Structures are given as C-alpha cells and as structure tokens.
Amino acid sequence: MNETVPTSEEIDTLLAEYSHLEGPLLPILHAMQDSFGHIPEAAHRPIAEALNISRAELHGVISFYHDFRENPVGRHVLKICRAEACQAVGGTALAEATLAKLGLDWHGTTINGAVTVEPVYCLGLCACAPAAMLDDRVVGRVDNARMDTLLAEAGA
Amino acid sequence: MKIYVPMDSAAKALGAEDVAAAIRTEAKARGIEIELVRNGTRGMIWLEPLVEVEIDGVRHGYGPATVGDVADILAGDSAKALGPVEKLDWMKRQTRLTFARVGVINPLSLSDYEAHGGLAGLWRAIGMDGAGIVEEVTKSGLRGRGGAGFPTGIKWKTVHDAAGPQKYIVCNADEGDSGTFADRMIMEGDPFTLIEGMAIAGLGVGATKGYVYLRSEYPDAIRVMRRAVEIARGAGVLGADVLGSGRAFEMEIRVGAGAYVCGEETSLLNSLEGKRGVVRAKPPLPALEGFLGRPTVVNNVISLATVPVIFEKGAQYYADFGLGRSRGTVTLQIAGNVARGGLFETAFGISLGEVVNDLGSGTASGRPVKAVQVGGPLGAYIPVSNFDAPLGYEELDAKGGLLGHAGLVVFDDAADMLQMARFAMEFCAVESCGKCTPCRIGAVRGVETLDRIAEGDGAAIPLLTDLCETMKDGSLCALGGFTPLPVMSALTHFPNDFATQQEAAE
Ligand SMILES: Cc1cc2nc3c(=O)[nH]c(=O)nc-3n(C[C@H](O)[C@H](O)[C@H](O)COP(=O)(O)O)c2cc1C
Numbered sequence: 253m254n255e256t257v258p259t260s261e262e263i264d265t266l267l268a269e270y271s272h273l274e275g276p277l278l279p280i281l282h283a284m285q286d287s288f289g290h291i292p293e294a295a296h297r298p299i300a301e302a303l304n305i306s307r308a309e310l311h312g313v314i315s316f317y318h319d320f321r322e323n324p325v326g327r328h329v330l331k332i333c334r335a336e337a338c339q340a341v342g343g344t345a346l347a348e349a350t351l352a353k354l355g356l357d358w359h360g361t362t363i364n365g366a367v368t369v370e371p372v373y374c375l376g377l378c379a380c381a382p383a384a385m386l387d388d389r390v391v392g393r394v395d396n397a398r399m400d401t402l403l404a405e406a407g408a
Numbered sequence: 409m410k411i412y413v414p415m416d417s418a419a420k421a422l423g424a425e426d427v428a429a430a431i432r433t434e435a436k437a438r439g440i441e442i443e444l445v446r447n448g449t450r451g452m453i454w455l456e457p458l459v460e461v462e463i464d465g466v467r468h469g470y471g472p473a474t475v476g477d478v479a480d481i482l483a484g485d486s487a488k489a490l491g492p493v494e495k496l497d498w499m500k501r502q503t504r505l506t507f508a509r510v511g512v513i514n515p516l517s518l519s520d521y522e523a524h525g526g527l528a529g530l531w532r533a534i535g536m537d538g539a540g541i542v543e544e545v546t547k548s549g550l551r552g553r554g555g556a557g558f559p560t561g562i563k564w565k566t567v568h569d570a571a572g573p574q575k576y577i578v579c580n581a582d583e584g585d586s587g588t589f590a591d592r593m594i595m596e597g598d599p600f601t602l603i604e605g606m607a608i609a610g611l612g613v614g615a616t617k618g619y620v621y622l623r624s625e626y627p628d629a630i631r632v633m634r635r636a637v638e639i640a641r642g643a644g645v646l647g648a649d650v651l652g653s654g655r656a657f658e659m660e661i662r663v664g665a666g667a668y669v670c671g672e673e674t675s676l677l678n679s680l681e682g683k684r685g686v687v688r689a690k691p692p693l694p695a696l697e698g699f700l701g702r703p704t705v706v707n708n709v710i711s712l713a714t715v716p717v718i719f720e721k722g723a724q725y726y727a728d729f730g731l732g733r734s735r736g737t738v739t740l741q742i743a744g745n746v747a748r749g750g751l752f753e754t755a756f757g758i759s760l761g762e763v764v765n766d767l768g769s770g771t772a773s774g775r776p777v778k779a780v781q782v783g784g785p786l787g788a789y790i791p792v793s794n795f796d797a798p799l800g801y802e803e804l805d806a807k808g809g810l811l812g813h814a815g816l817v818v819f820d821d822a823a824d825m826l827q828m829a830r831f832a833m834e835f836c837a838v839e840s841c842g843k844c845t846p847c848r849i850g851a852v853r854g855v856e857t858l859d860r861i862a863e864g865d866g867a868a869i870p871l872l873t874d875l876c877e878t879m880k881d882g883s884l885c886a887l888g889g890f891t892p893l894p895v896m897s898a899l900t901h902f903p904n905d906f907a908t909q910q911e912a913a914e
C-alpha cells in the first residue's frame with residue numbers, strides 16, 4: 253500500500269478520469285483508495301467541489317461503507333471471513349487465534365506496519381471454508397499452519 | 409495435449425495457480441507440447457484444483473491435484489485419476505441450463521462461447537420486438553433468483569411499458585449471502601452469458617445502458633467481467649449497433665464497497681448513484697423510478713444469465729422443468745461443513761435431504777448433521793427432521809424456510825445454535841442501513857438478550873420472541889424483517905441450546 257500524501261495534480265487526474273460517469277462517487281473513492289491506500293483528507297474538498305456535494309455529504313458516504321478508510325493501513329490487508337459457512341468449519345477459532353497471535357483486534361495493524369486484519373462477511377469461498385484474502389489473493393481451507401505461512405509472506 | 413486448470417477463485421484458493429505453473433514447467437522439461445486452458449470450475453469444489461486432460465476428445469479428470477501430482481498426471485498414470493469428467497455422478501445427475509458452459513469453455517473466448525450455443529439467444533431476440541421478448545420471459549416462468557422470487561417477466565413488462573428518455577438494466581451482483589457463490593462462479597466461468605442476458609433485457613424493455621453492481625470482495629470476478637465487456641464491445645456484441653441490429657446496448661462494471669445491505673435493490677441503486685446505501689421506501693418501484701429516477705430493471709446475476717438459454721431453447725423448454733410455481737432449474741450451492749461442497753444445478757423439487765446427505769455426502773467432519781441454514785443470513789436453520797422438504801419457493805416457505813439465493817450451509821452437531829442466533833443479530837446490527845429503529849436498535853438489543861440467555865437468564869427468552877416480532881413487523885426491508893427467521897428457527901428447533909444452565913443440569 254502506498255501511503256504518501258497525494259499531490260493535487262494526482263487527485264485532479266483521478267477526478268478527471270471518473271467525473272463524467274453516471275454516479276461517479278464510488279468509482280472515484282475506489283480509485284483514490286487504490287492509489288493512496290485510503291481516502292486522503294486532502295482529496296475531500298476537490299471531490300466535493302467536482303461533484304457539487306457538501307463535505308458533510310461526502311463524509312456520510314465514506315463512513316457508510318466498510319471498504320473506505322480515512323486513515324492509512326498496513327502494507328498488506330488480510331481479510332478473514334466471519335460468515336456462517338466459515339463458522340461451520342472453525343472460522344471463529346481461526347480468526348481468534350490469528351488476532352491473538354498478532355496481539356490485535358479487528359481493524360488493527362501490526363506494529364511493523366506490515367498487515368492490517370479486517371473482518372469480511374463472505375468471500376464466496378463457502379465450499380472451501382474457512383476462507384481468507386491477502387490483498388487480492390484468495391485462500392481456502394485455511395488452518396493455523398496456512399495462516400502462519402500467509403502472515404510470514406506478508407511480513408507480519 | 410490440451411489441459412484445463414480452472415481460474416475460478418475457489419480453485420485458486422486451493423492452489424490452482426501453483427498447479428498450472430507446475431504443469432507448464434513439467435511439460436517443458438519433458439518436451440511435451442501443451443495447450444493450457446484456464447476454464448471456470450465444474451462446481452465440484454472438493455475436487456479442486458481439478459485438472460482435465462483431453463484425450464481423443466474426452467476430458468479426463470485428476471483431482472484434487474497438488475503440485476506433487478503433476479508429473480504423474482502428465483505421464484497419464486496418477487492416483488488422482490477420476491476418469492471422464494462428464495461421466496462423474498455429480499455431473500450426470502445435473503440439468504445444466506444456466507451453467508451449461510461453466511467449467512467447459514475458456515471464459516474469455518467469444519468463439520468458444522459461440523461454439524457452445526452462446527449468442528444464439530441474442531440472435532433470436534434481435535428478430536423479435538420488445539413486447540415479444542418480454543412475453544417469452546413471462547412464458548418461461550422465470551422468477552428472480554436473488555431471493556424474493558418475483559416473476560421476471562412481470563418486472564420487465566413494467567419497465568417496457570414505462571415511458572422514459574433513458575431506461576437501465578442493473579445487474580445485482582452483490583451476492584452477500586454466506587453459502588452462496590453461484591453469481592461469482594458464472595461471472596468467472598462464463599461472463600458472456602451474463603452480458604448476453606443483459607443485452608436481451610435491454611432490447612426487451614428498451615434500455616440502452618446496463619450496469620453490473622459487483623461486490624468488492626470478488627476481485628477475480630471483477631477482472632474477468634471487465635475483460636469480457638471489452639471483448640464483447642470489440643466484437644460488436646455491445647455498442648451502438650448490437651450484432652448489426654441497429655439497436656444499442658452498452659454496459660459497465662461497477663464495484664460495491666463492502667455493505668451487505670447494498671444487495672437490497674433500492675439500497676443498491678442509491679449506492680450506484682454515489683449515495684449512502686440506505687434503503688428507499690417503495691413505492692415508487694425501481695421499475696418505474698430506479699437508477700437516477702428512471703425506469704430500471706434490477707435483476708440478480710443468475711436471473712439474467714438464465715435468459716440466453718431461455719431464448720436459445722425456447723420458453724416452454726425451460727418451463728417444462730421444475731415443481732409447482734417454481735419453474736426451470738435451481739442452482740444449489742452446497743457449503744459449510746459438508747464433505748462434497750459445490751454447485752449443483754437441477755430442476756426445482758429435489759429434497760433437502762437428498763442434497764445434503766446424498767450429493768453432499770454429509771458433513772466434512774464426519775459428525776452428524778445438526779442443521780442447515782438455507783437462503784443466507786436471513787434464512788432459517790432447518791433441522792434434520794425437516795429434510796423431506798422439497799426445494800421450491802412455496803414448498804420451503806410452507807416449512808417455515810426461505811429458499812433465497814439457494815445457498816445451503818451445513819452444520820454438524822458441534823454447532824451452538826444460540827451462538828448462531830446471536831451472530832444473526834450481530835450481523836444485522838453491523839449491516840443495518842439505519843433507517844428503521846426496530847432493525848438498527850432491535851438487533852443490538854437482540855445480541856444483549858441472547859447474551860443474557862447464554863448466561864442462564866431464562867426470563868429473557870420471551871423478550872427475544874417479542875423483539876423478533878417487533879423487528880418482523882416494523883422493518884422496511886428484509887434485513888431487519890427476516891433476521892428473526894434464523895433466530896426463531898434456532899430457538900424453536902434447538903431449544904436445548906437455549907436452556908438455562910439450571911435447566912440443562914436438571
Ligand atoms: C438485505 C438484502 C440483501 C439482498 N442481497 C441481494 C444480493 O446480494 N443479490 C441479489 O440478487 N438480490 C439481493 N437481494 C434482493 C434484491 O432486493 C432484489 O429482490 C433482487 O435483486 C431482484 O432481482 P431478481 O428478481 O432477479 O431476484 C437482497 C435483499 C435484501 C433485503
């Protein structure tokens with residue numbers, strides 16, 4: 253994840269790319285987060301002005317969705333599924349063990365900044381549960397050993 | 409030598425990328441000329457990664473394959489050999505209409521798609537007028553596969569008859585229910601089917617623009633769908649002049665942002681417009697005032713992806729499958745603690761017991777089955793005593809269940825149903841859009857009440873029952889309105905899990 257403070261040119265470039273769409277706000281927020289790792293404070297005013305909405309409205313949208321973050325996160329994001337199909341095969345214990353091992357709560361980031369752990373409700377891998385996703389890479393039938401490998405790869 | 413290794417995300421999650429890489433390396437080392445096709449999954453997830461080797465036009469399966477199996481597979485002498493894939497019991501017992509091509513073709517090859525019946529439906533629709541297209545869908549008996557089971561033809565007719573300078577087709581690919589992955593599987597395994605279905609819908613109702621609202625939790629499906637749209641555009645399937653018909657249809661893939669409630673159609677439309685995903689009161693119906701206030705068809709992925717086969721084979725052909733008012737096929741997703749999980753497409757009417765015990769071969773843990781949650785987080789927990797229930801919309805409703813998007817999550821006897829009920833309330837609290845008090849506040853109270861019951865306070869049980877009544881009656885949408893279903897079914901069928909410690913000791 254990139255955590256540098258974006259320049260106003262970078263922000264304007266992204267805005268120019270998506271502002272013409274019907275309902276451009278979610279695509280813009282995704283593009284900002286993909287580029288900067290979160291929705292930077294510096295982008296709020298330009299987005300609000302480009303779409304002619306108030307900053308309060310913008311904040312309302314950002315805070316509604318679980319995906320959007322207002323603060324930087326770790327270099328990698330590990331999502332662990334908490335939904336029913338994963339629970340049916342030990343997903344809860346796996347998640348608890350992982351958080352305990354890292355000394356984190358949900359949404360927490362390891363001290364070295366390597367990994368942020370987030371809950372997710374279903375990855376569509378319900379026939380090979382428990383499931384997790386490291387950045388964009390999906391993993392099924394995760395047990396403690398497999399989780400350790402993932403965490404090691406991510407540098408946790 | 410033609411070899412298939414799925415690129416479906418369930419196969420990837422089980423190591424398909426490493427297996428594919430090992431096949432390339434091993435073939436090179438042996439000097440064997442291979443064509444490696446990345447197909448979708450056949451749906452037998454317990455056999456993934458399922459490698460298929462084509463010999464004299466017949467595809468032989470090997471699975472679940474590991475990197476260590478690759479040398480033997482290429483030598484034609486592997487302990488993981490399954491024989492011809494089409495002859496496997498799981499494949500032979502299905503009626504694959506919507507999923508006919510999934511796992512068979514290269515998902516991103518339009519010529520493969522056409523060689524397997526693709527675009528035949530769209531060609532036929534081009535020869536019909538809008539009213540004729542809508543009539544065909546009505547005759548097929550197709551009902552929405554997203555959960556509510558609303559007749560698709562009636563919805564399309566409303567949009568067809570509505571006046572508006574611009575109409576839209578919006579595909580609901582938010583698939584948030586745990587235990588469901590049919591939408592994902594078809595988008596990754598046969599994306600042109602969805603594109604073709606949306607184009608037919610567009611011609612039918614007079615919409616020239618379509619959006620797929622695809623959840624962000626599916627990065628692989630997003631990539632495949634985006635690429636497929638580009639290919640379809642390049643080939644003139646999409647654009648200003650669909651297959652030379654003189655009629656236009658364009659479409660775009662939009663990504664959700666991790667809110668379960670955005671699967672509810674009006675919340676989805678708000679989200680697509682760039683607003684908070686708050687549920688809208690109905691009326692107005694989205695069919696009349698939908699995206700940007702204009703007439704809009706909102707349909708689930710499977711509903712739309714089933715349209716091409718209806719036009720290819722005819723409405724009557726499709727309607728001849730099924731049970732009662734549930735016509736055609738149901739795309740069952742068998743998941744959770746089950747030995748053989750995956751996707752199984754069959755005519756409506758198969759019993760829950762046959763699906764879980766026979767197809768699924770019972771639990772993965774080998775322990776007895778305790779319950780099956782059918783229909784996602786808002787569906788009921790069904791005990792083994794109700795396994796004779798036939799899977800159809802009305803039939804399951806009569807047993808106090810909900811078919812929903814046809815996902816089945818199996819639990820073994822280690823499951824604590826009080827904890828599952830608590831999770832249902834917690835999930836509702838986390839995902840509530842916040843519009844109605846019974847949902848927003850009620851779900852939080854529900855968690856607290858269940859915690860009291862867990863601590864041995866039996867007097868809290870009637871409170872829970874009352875709370876569920878309030879949520880059921882006072883919620884605008886099915887998130888608040890149906891969360892009582894898993895909670896009350898757990899309480900009704902598994903009272904021992906809710907017994908106070910004193911009672912349990914007695
Ligand atoms: C809380 C909630 C979540 C829903 N999630 C989905 C979903 O993920 N996918 C879907 O197709 N329908 C979902 N629905 C149903 C939609 O509101 C709508 O009925 C459906 O998209 C209509 O398409 P269909 O007629 O083709 O099923 C959900 C409904 C509710 C109340």
Ligand code: SF4
Nearest residue numbers: 841843844847885888
């Ligand atoms: S029931 Fe819940 S999710 Fe549905 S509209 Fe009301 S508050 Fe929103």
